[in-house]
Amino acid sequence: MNLFTQPAPGRTAQRAPPLRVSGVDKRLHGVHVLRDVSLSVGSGEFVALLGASGAGKTTLLRCVAGLDSIDSGTIEVAGVPVAALRRRARRQVAVIFQRFNLVQRLSALDNVLAGRLGHVRSWRGIARRFERADRLLALESLERVGLLDYAVRRVDTLSGGQQQRVAIARALAQQPDLIVADEPVASLDPGSGGEILALLRRCCGEQGVAVLCSLHQVGWAQQFADRVVGLAQGATVIDVPASAFDDRHAQRLYARTAGKEPSTEQT
Numbered sequence: 608m609n610l611f612t613q614p615a616p617g618r619t620a621q622r623a624p625p626l627r628v629s630g631v632d633k634r635l636h637g638v639h640v641l642r643d644v645s646l647s648v649g650s651g652e653f654v655a656l657l658g659a660s661g662a663g664k665t666t667l668l669r670c671v672a673g674l675d676s677i678d679s680g681t682i683e684v685a686g687v688p689v690a691a692l693r694r695r696a697r698r699q700v701a702v703i704f705q706r707f708n709l710v711q712r713l714s715a716l717d718n719v720l721a722g723r724l725g726h727v728r729s730w731r732g733i734a735r736r737f738e739r740a741d742r743l744l745a746l747e748s749l750e751r752v753g754l755l756d757y758a759v760r761r762v763d764t765l766s767g768g769q770q771q772r773v774a775i776a777r778a779l780a781q782q783p784d785l786i787v788a789d790e791p792v793a794s795l796d797p798g799s800g801g802e803i804l805a806l807l808r809r810c811c812g813e814q815g816v817a818v819l820c821s822l823h824q825v826g827w828a829q830q831f832a833d834r835v836v837g838l839a840q841g842a843t844v845i846d847v848p849a850s851a852f853d854d855r856h857a858q859r860l861y862a863r864t865a866g867k868e869p870s871t872e873q874t
């Protein structure tokens with residue numbers, strides 16, 4: 608039985624894209640960090656978010672995940688405003704962090720089961736009394752990332768690459784509409800990083816989950832993403848198919864542009 612082919616309880620057919628960001632502005636301590644940001648991510652689409660350090664990538668991803676509020680504009684996950692339905696948005700958006708954010712003293716399986724917390728009654732989550740279907744889904748998620756044999760291993764005995772696989776399995780077990788990943792390979796060596804991105808792309812494509820993933824490596828964005836969105840000084844200045852992203856775009860994102868107003872390029 609493939610549990611991934613079954614819709615999550617209560618999930619209905621959707622027409623709205625998994626993510627639609629429109630005209631978002633945000634200030635932090637007087638700094639205009641996001642400026643009129645707009646982008647969308649379709650089902651099963653992998654969008655790389657590029658931009659120089661300080662461009663606003665983490666801030667945008669935190670707002671999309673419902674971890675931070677926005678000052679104006681809208682962020683909708685599958686047609687639902689994140690600001691209006693924070694708890695539901697949290698279930699629909701899975702987050703993958705650079706430093707994995709796993710509970711080190713728990714097993715890989717228990718960490719993956721944490722992805723089910725938004726789906727089960729709260730007493731079950733507190734008592735860690737998950738139903739058989741949730742356990743099967745968690746095991747299948749671990750199998751998908753190649754770690755079924757490590758299910759009962761404590762996470763603190765796993766390598767960084769293996770821990771990031773557990774984090775991906777936890778995100779998949781959540782059965783989200785969207786996975787937000789903030790530099791998920793920044794803590795890994797280049798070989799492991801490429802494997803993790805390939806895995807994320809494959810699993811999400813198969814499951815139809817949208818991915819918005821910040822990266823610092825242009826080459827990986829071109830290799831793994833469907834589209835590239837570029838942020839500069841908090842504004843979306845590039846939104847092109849990954850195959851169209853070239854040196855000119857990279858120059859625009861990473862050349863020093865202090866004092867210049869960002870202009871936008873889209874296809």
Ligand SMILES: Nc1ncnc2c1ncn2[C@@H]1O[C@H](COP(=O)(O)OP(=O)(O)OP(=O)(O)O)[C@@H](O)[C@H]1O
Pocket residue numbers: 635636638640658659660661662663664665666667
């Ligand atoms: N809590 C905060 N208070 C004030 N300014 C902040 C805060 N957090 C972030 N900023 C500012 O917002 C801007 C965007 O930061 P952000 O962390 O989103 O950038 P980033 O694109 O993720 O950078 P990096 O590639 O280095 O991770 C920066 O100028 C940063 O200094």
Ligand SMILES: [Mg+2]
Pocket residue numbers: 664665666789
């Ligand atoms: Mg960041």
